[in-house]
Structure formats: C-alpha cells, structure tokens
Amino acid sequence: MAAQTPGPQREIRRRNLSRVLYAVAQQGPSSRAAVATRLGLTRTAVSTLVDELLRGGLLTEQGPAPAAGGPGRPGTALALPDSGPCGLGAEIGVDHLAVCAIDLRGRVRARAEADSPGRDSVPDAVLTPLRELVDQVAARARELGLAPAALAVAVPGLVTRGTATVVRAPNLGWHGVDLTPPLAEAGAERDPLPLLVDNEANLGALAELWLSGGRVPRDFVHVSAEVGIGAAVVLDGALLRGHRGFAGEMGHMPVHPDGERCACGGRGCLEQYAGEPALLRAAGIPADGPRAAALAALRQSAASGCVRALDALGTAGGALGLALAGTVNLLDPRALVLGGVLARFAPWLLPSLERELRERTAAPGALPELLVSELGADGPLLGAAHTAVRVVLDDPLAYPAGRRG
Amino acid sequence: MAAQTPGPQREIRRRNLSRVLYAVAQQGPSSRAAVATRLGLTRTAVSTLVDELLRGGLLTEQGPAPAAGGPGRPGTALALPDSGPCGLGAEIGVDHLAVCAIDLRGRVRARAEADSPGRDSVPDAVLTPLRELVDQVAARARELGLAPAALAVAVPGLVTRGTATVVRAPNLGWHGVDLTPPLAEAGAERDPLPLLVDNEANLGALAELWLSGGRVPRDFVHVSAEVGIGAAVVLDGALLRGHRGFAGEMGHMPVHPDGERCACGGRGCLEQYAGEPALLRAAGIPADGPRAAALAALRQSAASGCVRALDALGTAGGALGLALAGTVNLLDPRALVLGGVLARFAPWLLPSLERELRERTAAPGALPELLVSELGADGPLLGAAHTAVRVVLDDPLAYPAGRRG
Structure with a gap:
C-alpha cells in the first residue's frame, strides 16, 4: 500500500478500495463477483483491489462464498478481518463514562465503564479517568490482535464543526473545553490517534442509520x-x-x-x-x-x-x-x-x-x-466507535493492518 | 446538436455544455480563457463546447472580452443571447395572477398581471385566466424573437414532490388540484412546454439564492x-x-x-x-x-x-x-x-x-x-421564471435556439 502513484490516480484507487470495504461491510461475506456486481466494476478491477486489501490485511478469505449466481469457478468468500485496525468509541455522560473497541466487522471486542464525577466538575476530573479507560480498552484490544486506529468521543454538548472543542455542555458545566490536549495520547501506542469529537445526539442518530x-x-x-x-x-x-x-x-x-x-x-x-x-x-x-x-x-x-x-x-x-x-x-x-x-x-x-x-x-x-x-442507551457509544471504524474504511491506504497506532 | 454520440459520452457533453452556460450566466460576458479557468477545463475543450453552443444559438459573441490576464490573442466576449429560448414564470396569488418571460440573460422581457377571483373559487375560475395570461406573455415573447422553453408556476400551497398536483392550498380552498390538464398547452405554439409547479415560498427562496x-x-x-x-x-x-x-x-x-x-x-x-x-x-x-x-x-x-x-x-x-x-x-x-x-x-x-x-x-x-x-413581492414570480430558464441551461442539447416550443 505504498503511495507511489500520482495524486489523482491514488485518490481514485483509495476511493475504490474504500468502496470494496463498505460493500463487504454491508453485504457480509461476499464473492469477488458479488462485490463487482454491487459496485458496477469489472471482476478484473475488483480482483486487483481485493488483492491489495488482502495483502494489507484489511480483507480476509473464508471458505467458499455463497453462490454468486453467475458462471465461473466458485470463489472464496471475502470478509472483513477480526484482527487488524479497530475503532475506539468513548462516551462522556453526565454521570458515567464508557469506552469500547469494535473491529472492522463491527463487533464490540472490549469495553469498560466507570462512574463520572458528573456535573460541575472541572474537565480534568472527567477527562483524566476517561483517558485511563481508553488506555485500558486499547491495551485489551491489542492483546486481542487489534490495532486501535482512531478515537471518537460522544459528548453531551455542542461541538464546533470540524474541531474537538466543546463550546457548551450545560449539564457538565463546561464552556469552551478543547479535548485535544487531554486526549491527544489516549489509546495510542506510538503516534497519537486521529481524534473525533461529536455531540452525543449526532452519534446516536448515526448509530440508528448504520446499525438498524x-x-x-x-x-x-x-x-x-x-x-x-x-x-x-x-x-x-x-x-x-x-x-x-x-x-x-x-x-x-x-x-x-x-x-x-x-x-x-x-x-x-x-x-x-x-x-x-x-x-x-x-x-x-x-x-x-x-x-x-x-x-x-x-x-x-x-x-x-x-x-x-x-x-x-x-x-x-x-x-x-x-x-x-x-x-x-x-x-x-x-x-x-x-x-x-x-x-x-x-x-x-x-x-x-x-x-x-x-x-x-x-x-x-x-x-x-x-x-x-x-439500541437502548448504547447508541452514542456505538455511533462513536463506528465513526472511528469508518476512518479506516474511508481511507484504507492509511491504515494497513501491519501499521499499529 | 444532434444526439448521435452514445449515452454516457452524450451525458458528459451535455453536462459540460451546461457548465459553460452557467459559467457565462454567473460571470457575465467572458472570454473562452476565463470560462476555461473557472471550469478547470482546457481551452481546447472549452472552444469545442463554445462552438457547439454558438452554432445552437445558446451563446453569442460580443466585442473584445475583458482582459483575461493570460497570454494569447485577445478573444471576443461570450454572452448569453437576448433571443432564443426563454423561461415563463407564473404566480398564482390569493388575489392576483402574474406571468413573465425572462431571457437567458435573466432579464424580464414581457410581463402581464391580472386580478384573480381569489379565495374559494373553483380552480378553473383561476386557471383559465392564468392560461390566457401565459398565452399573452408567450405571444409577446415570440414577437421579441424569444422561444418559450418551459413554464414554472408558483402556488400558495403544498405541492407533492415531483408532481404538478397542489394537494392543499388553504387560502385558495383547493385540495388535490392537478395543474397539468388545465395548463398542459399554456404558452405552447406546438408541443406542450415542460410544466413545473412549486410552492411560492420555495420559489421565493430560490430567487433569493440566485438573484441576490x-x-x-x-x-x-x-x-x-x-x-x-x-x-x-x-x-x-x-x-x-x-x-x-x-x-x-x-x-x-x-x-x-x-x-x-x-x-x-x-x-x-x-x-x-x-x-x-x-x-x-x-x-x-x-x-x-x-x-x-x-x-x-x-x-x-x-x-x-x-x-x-x-x-x-x-x-x-x-x-x-x-x-x-x-x-x-x-x-x-x-x-x-x-x-x-x-x-x-x-x-x-x-x-x-x-x-x-x-x-x-x-x-x-x-x-x-x-x-x-x-426582491419585494416579486420573489416567487422571478424564482419561477428562473426555474424555467434553468430547464434550458441544465440541458442545452434539448433546447437549441432554432427549435421553438
């Protein structure tokens, strides 16, 4: 997954690799032919993309695929791996904290919760234990052969678009709290993970959209x-x-x-x-x-x-x-x-x-x-974790399984 | 502007012709070089597109263009014509009717108004005089060398998406009135014009977007x-x-x-x-x-x-x-x-x-x-007329100036 091709071609390749991953994520284990049909690409083009994703560890092959209905030799089924990159999701509630790791298949593989000091506590009193919780879950994920690739955090407040700053969270008593410094190294082994912060209702809605x-x-x-x-x-x-x-x-x-x-x-x-x-x-x-x-x-x-x-x-x-x-x-x-x-x-x-x-x-x-x-009370947490997984699915060139956060 | 190229190529050509027209509509008289820069296309590609639009009468050439800042011979300025296809806009108010024709440059060239019987009249009592008003304005537009290409109507009520049916206009007392039969031939010389019906507030908002x-x-x-x-x-x-x-x-x-x-x-x-x-x-x-x-x-x-x-x-x-x-x-x-x-x-x-x-x-x-x-009270009427003009700008292959409605 080296980046030696020129810009526009690399961008098209990145986009097509991403489309293959989303197709498998949405269809479940699939033959190359089924992916080609779904995406409207040729089987040759899909085979090239799939080979690259297999080499990068972002796809695996399972036993024979469900019959694709077309001619040709029976293929093996392509599936997302249960090792390799994973997403970390965190939720800051008014009185609780929760963190989970989900693999590319969307399954929760590690999870931890804690009470939170809650309302009107200084941000650090919440963010320090949150960071510890993220580190715990990240460590457990690594033991399971997973590599945390991104961290998304749900907060009960308003977040300025495109930033990690909570401008107002009335039920926490927070105003203008930038989560980047306290969480910059959360879950990371070496380089900091990409950090995404969003309103809990937004992430809960995305969980409905993606998981229903x-x-x-x-x-x-x-x-x-x-x-x-x-x-x-x-x-x-x-x-x-x-x-x-x-x-x-x-x-x-x-x-x-x-x-x-x-x-x-x-x-x-x-x-x-x-x-x-x-x-x-x-x-x-x-x-x-x-x-x-x-x-x-x-x-x-x-x-x-x-x-x-x-x-x-x-x-x-x-x-x-x-x-x-x-x-x-x-x-x-x-x-x-x-x-x-x-x-x-x-x-x-x-x-x-x-x-x-x-x-x-x-x-x-x-x-x-x-x-x-x-989804019960878990919507925002799952929405956050899936947002982190999508960071990988959106840009497969940046997250080959071999590269650990 | 014959349609002999295969589907996908024709679609790309249609889209690029449309982009050239919108570029000139938005920039005003422009050189080929300025259009090419704005669209990120080569000058050769733009010249081919422009030639086709000139032949079809959807662009005209004026004196020398404003300096394009680049090298090369000074070009003539491309402009939208003040003849050829035009859009008809109509407004059904609670107590008034208005119709206008605007040319591709966006200028009102003909206009007529009338009182309307207003509230709780049967639809025909409103739509028959409206049709006559549209016919008057269309005839006047033809005298000016314009060819009505589409009719858009603003109504004070709810219109089902993608239809010409007013499901409810409480201030007119209308329920479930399909405007297609009464207006099918409004403004047409031969074939019926494309008819678009939309809520007056929607068209008023589009007028703000397009004309402010x-x-x-x-x-x-x-x-x-x-x-x-x-x-x-x-x-x-x-x-x-x-x-x-x-x-x-x-x-x-x-x-x-x-x-x-x-x-x-x-x-x-x-x-x-x-x-x-x-x-x-x-x-x-x-x-x-x-x-x-x-x-x-x-x-x-x-x-x-x-x-x-x-x-x-x-x-x-x-x-x-x-x-x-x-x-x-x-x-x-x-x-x-x-x-x-x-x-x-x-x-x-x-x-x-x-x-x-x-x-x-x-x-x-x-x-x-x-x-x-x-825009004063004219927003919905102008929004309707510009919607009709956009029917032409969106699909230049269908509306060469030589073809009259």
Whole structure:
C-alpha cells in the first residue's frame, strides 16, 4: 500500500478500495463477483483491489462464498478481518463514562465503564479517568490482535464543526473545553490517534442509520434524552450539522413560551417538560441519587399505574409532540426516531405525543413513521466507535493492518 | 446538436455544455480563457463546447472580452443571447395572477398581471385566466424573437414532490388540484412546454439564492408572508424539499400552543399571529377590501406611530421570533431572510423578533445573519421564471435556439 502513484490516480484507487470495504461491510461475506456486481466494476478491477486489501490485511478469505449466481469457478468468500485496525468509541455522560473497541466487522471486542464525577466538575476530573479507560480498552484490544486506529468521543454538548472543542455542555458545566490536549495520547501506542469529537445526539442518530439494518430510513429526525434532550436531523443518509455545527438543539425549542425558565436563558424550552430532571420532578421522584435508580423508580410507578407518574409522562409526551409538530412542519422527514431514555418510556409518551403531532401538522396524508430505537442507551457509544471504524474504511491506504497506532 | 454520440459520452457533453452556460450566466460576458479557468477545463475543450453552443444559438459573441490576464490573442466576449429560448414564470396569488418571460440573460422581457377571483373559487375560475395570461406573455415573447422553453408556476400551497398536483392550498380552498390538464398547452405554439409547479415560498427562496448577487449565503432559512406564511430551507445551495415535498410549513409551527384555532386543525400556529389577516385584525384594519389598500393602511398607521398598529406588528414579530428560535435551534442556519410582506414591515417586526431570537437560542456566539429580501413581492414570480430558464441551461442539447416550443 505504498503511495507511489500520482495524486489523482491514488485518490481514485483509495476511493475504490474504500468502496470494496463498505460493500463487504454491508453485504457480509461476499464473492469477488458479488462485490463487482454491487459496485458496477469489472471482476478484473475488483480482483486487483481485493488483492491489495488482502495483502494489507484489511480483507480476509473464508471458505467458499455463497453462490454468486453467475458462471465461473466458485470463489472464496471475502470478509472483513477480526484482527487488524479497530475503532475506539468513548462516551462522556453526565454521570458515567464508557469506552469500547469494535473491529472492522463491527463487533464490540472490549469495553469498560466507570462512574463520572458528573456535573460541575472541572474537565480534568472527567477527562483524566476517561483517558485511563481508553488506555485500558486499547491495551485489551491489542492483546486481542487489534490495532486501535482512531478515537471518537460522544459528548453531551455542542461541538464546533470540524474541531474537538466543546463550546457548551450545560449539564457538565463546561464552556469552551478543547479535548485535544487531554486526549491527544489516549489509546495510542506510538503516534497519537486521529481524534473525533461529536455531540452525543449526532452519534446516536448515526448509530440508528448504520446499525438498524434498514429499519430506520435514510431521512429522519432522531430525538433522544439523557439528562438533556438532543436531536439530530439526517437527510439522505447524511447528518445535518448546521453552519457552526450546532444543529439539533431541539431541547431548547420553545414549546410553552411563557413557561418555566431554562438554563439556556429562554423560557418554556422542551427540556423543561420532557428532560429527565423535569420528568422526575413532575412524577415526584427524588433525582438526587443515582440516575439509574430514579429512572427505574419512574418506570415502576408508570407500570403500576401511578397517576402522578402517568401525568408526568403524558405532559412530557405532549411537549415532545409540540416540538416534533414544529419539526415535521418545517422538515417533512420520512421518520421520527425516539432514542435513549425516550425509547425506554415510549409506551407512556407516545399517546400524547402522537395526539399533538396529528392535530398540529399542516400537511395532509400520513404522518412520518414513528420509530422507537432498539439500541437502548448504547447508541452514542456505538455511533462513536463506528465513526472511528469508518476512518479506516474511508481511507484504507492509511491504515494497513501491519501499521499499529 | 444532434444526439448521435452514445449515452454516457452524450451525458458528459451535455453536462459540460451546461457548465459553460452557467459559467457565462454567473460571470457575465467572458472570454473562452476565463470560462476555461473557472471550469478547470482546457481551452481546447472549452472552444469545442463554445462552438457547439454558438452554432445552437445558446451563446453569442460580443466585442473584445475583458482582459483575461493570460497570454494569447485577445478573444471576443461570450454572452448569453437576448433571443432564443426563454423561461415563463407564473404566480398564482390569493388575489392576483402574474406571468413573465425572462431571457437567458435573466432579464424580464414581457410581463402581464391580472386580478384573480381569489379565495374559494373553483380552480378553473383561476386557471383559465392564468392560461390566457401565459398565452399573452408567450405571444409577446415570440414577437421579441424569444422561444418559450418551459413554464414554472408558483402556488400558495403544498405541492407533492415531483408532481404538478397542489394537494392543499388553504387560502385558495383547493385540495388535490392537478395543474397539468388545465395548463398542459399554456404558452405552447406546438408541443406542450415542460410544466413545473412549486410552492411560492420555495420559489421565493430560490430567487433569493440566485438573484441576490451573493448577499444571501448558500445556507439559509427564508420566511415570507403573503396571505399565508411560508418558509423554505436552503442547505448548501439546494432546497430542502422534505420526504413528500411539504417542508417549510413554518406558518403552522405552534408558537402559543393553547392559542387561536387555525384552519389547519391546530392551535396557536404562527400564521394566527403573523399572517396577514391576523396582523390586519390586530391592527384594527378592515381586511375585506383589496389587500394592497389594507397593507398600505397598515404601513401608514405604523409609520405614523399608531399604537395599535405597532402593537400588532410587535406581536407578529415576537411570534416570528419564537418560530425562528425553534428553527435556529434545530437547523443552525447561516442566515435568516425575511421576504414578501414581512420584508415590507421589517422595521417594525425586527425589534421583537430579534429579542425572542436572542433569548431563546441555545447555542453561544453570533446569531444567524438576519437579512431582509430586496426582491419585494416579486420573489416567487422571478424564482419561477428562473426555474424555467434553468430547464434550458441544465440541458442545452434539448433546447437549441432554432427549435421553438
């Protein structure tokens, strides 16, 4: 995988190598013929690309491929390797940290979690243990024959487009925190790994797009809650980032303009009705202990028919319906996807949510499809790890398996 | 411009011919060398393309071109012709009809207007006079040596993506009206013209994008009012249409959820506070006469400091600010553009609009640029006519000047 060919040719080769890897990633083990058909390339061209990827360790050969339906000798099946480059994903939650490594096949191979000091701690109090966690997972990955190739980090805040700077993470109390210095060497054995930092809602939406097996379409709005509420808009398979990178702040869409004061400076923001603290408060459940316990208590109250819990969830669903009605009127998406805590409480949120949506969308005909995420709380972490894997799939010339981070 | 080359080559040729036309359209009269530089093509390639366009009458040569800064003999300047194919644009307003023809240079060459029977008339009562108006303008264009090549129509309603069907135009009382049969032969001398139908707010936004001379950036949200309120989202120079074609219904974003009932079935929609009828009602100005007179009266009241008029405009501006705050939080656009009636009343709308926007946008730093359209009420009509011209610029092989519609 030397880079001796001139620029434009190298770029075409890089792109075609990448297309072969994505074809195998999406189809599963495939013959050369199946890859050629899918990509609209000749079998000769695909064979040349495949040979290069086999030499670089970015593809492996397995037993005979599933019948390709065409003439010619039965080929062996091409598969992505379970060794070689891997992606590291990390999630900074308000009260927890999580890191995982996934191989090129997309399987989680190593994982570690820890509590986080949480709100209003200095960034280093969070980033030092995060770095240790990344190093642990990277070391375990290397023991398994994997080579961490990139690190992507999900944060509960706004990240300036194209940078690693968290300009504002209200639930952490962070303003203008550049993650590059504290994480520059995280997970690295020698050279620093490429570091990508993105909003957790963005990465959660990408996880839906990439991992739902087609259940989630390529045009949707994803809304999720952890402590805050975040959303992401995906158009034709691409994330809408916005001019500065701040798109998707649905938590601060005004739903009751004269309502509760919000930390953002506004009033009656969605987060004041459907965010986790608002929900727990309305349901009368103390929120000063661990989040998991409070959420379990809310779930139990709702399941046992407690009127106060059901009212709180109904109010939250109605507020979500208002914000989503505005969103649907503005964007006409094909689907809406509820993720994170919203997915967990969907049975109790959906009736009032759907009622508002039905009454307040101007366009005739069917509403967008309303889907509930099946990724649980792991969406942002998996979205981050897959983002790191895609750094390899996007540029196979830069990450031959033999080169270790 | 015969079509004897095989498919893919013909497609590349078509695309390059189109790029040359857009280069001249955007740069104004240009030398071959300047076109070659702009497009990154060789001068030989550009000369071949230019010769074909000159033969087809889609380019003309003028006196010496502005100095190209490079060596070689001074060329003549290439320009778009003021004869040959032209675009027809039409606008169906609630109480008026307008049609114009523009040449490839983008200049309006013929124009006609008429009152429309307006609200709750049967579609034919509007479409028959519209067709006559289109025929008049097309005949006048032919007298001037122009050949109408396509007709684009702006409607105050929702149009299903990729069709000519108005699924809902509440201010006309239309539901499911296909414009193809009544307008199939409008403006045509022999064969029917290609017919494009789009929402007026979409075409108004495209006019801002194409005609502002760079004042409006390539990422913006355009919000305009005539009788209703419409909006359009432009991302990286392309209109966001939405899954069904219904994006941009900002008029029905809920701003005061328990507020006034709206014809859409919702409550407290933006249109109930910032739409023209709501505005006139709040200002105490009778809305049963001609729209122009009522709007002039509102303007005069505001200019003379009438408290009731100023309050009405302040309330409308605040409601717009609420809807735009939600929009900015969701999409993080680079600019917001006020068009139509909103542009005319901008001085009185902006203070409360900007206050809401400042207080309710979550992301730190500068707000999107707030621009006021300079196209007046003509945006949708010009957007339609330029859409029709682009049908020619997009596919020069199909519209040589010698071939008349």
